[in-house]
Amino acid sequence: MVNVSFRKVTKRYENGFTAVNELNLEINEGEFLVLLGPSGCGKSTTLRMLAGLEDVTEGDISIGGARVNDLPPGARGIGMVFQSYALYPHMSISDNLSFGLRMQKGEERMSDEEINKLIIETSSMLGLSSELDKKPKQLSGGQRQRVALGRALIKRPKVLLMDEPLSNLDAELRQQMRVEIRRLHDELGMTTVYVTHDQIEAMTLADRIAVLNEGELQQHAPPMDVYRNPSNPFIEGFLCDHLNDIVETANSLFGEEE
Ligand SMILES: Nc1ncnc2c1ncn2[C@@H]1O[C@H](COP(=O)(O)OP(=O)(O)O)[C@@H](O)[C@H]1O
Ligand SMILES: [Mg+2]
16 A cells, blocks of 8 residues: 655636645645545545646655656556546446456456456445346435446556545435545555545545635644644634534434433
């Protein structure tokens, strides 16, 4: 497994807007890092630079100690899951899972046997074994998001990137998938960067949280440390007050009787 590092990484878009400003962030091997912040704070931009989908304006990004600024996405050893599942509607689940593997060229190319083995392993890990011959529209939203996760995991990436992957699911499924994503991370051990604006998601999933606001890193620490010792008023409002409100609401709903 590998570590990930951002050194003074800045992203300025062509219109001159600075979406990420001098970000310094070290993510340990096998760590589950959550990038948390309000909409527009630069989370997706940060993740897309790491994935190679967006150029870095200044600074360096490295994966496993190697600078990747100029590497194409396919050469970075990453898997990525987005909010929209973006499955191929006319392909079976099995083909959706293996499409990326079948597209590999040259030395990377796997035999059908190897690919089938990975399809079986990956689908069983995600509880999709009996869905392999179906088409995406025959699956529930939760199952489709599992396929999207499987498509990222089937290549056994060293780094798994997820951008608000559960936002399209209803509350109950979100909760289930949260548990599942953390379990998969713990089983497979890959370094994971998970983007969300949801404070509860961040608190329950993360080894450490990196809080962003207006393109600037505010604090980077384990969830309870951030909650107990917020480094500034922004985090107090965005994280602590928000969580306290939820607790208060729960207490008033269920009463505080012992
Ligand atoms: N291609 C672009 N050109 C100019 N500004 C952009 C572009 N993409 C995103 N932005 C701006 O950069 C900021 C950060 O965007 P983004 O990283 O998508 O935020 P988040 O994922 O945290 O909601 C936002 O203000 C957004 O409007
Ligand atoms: Mg985003």
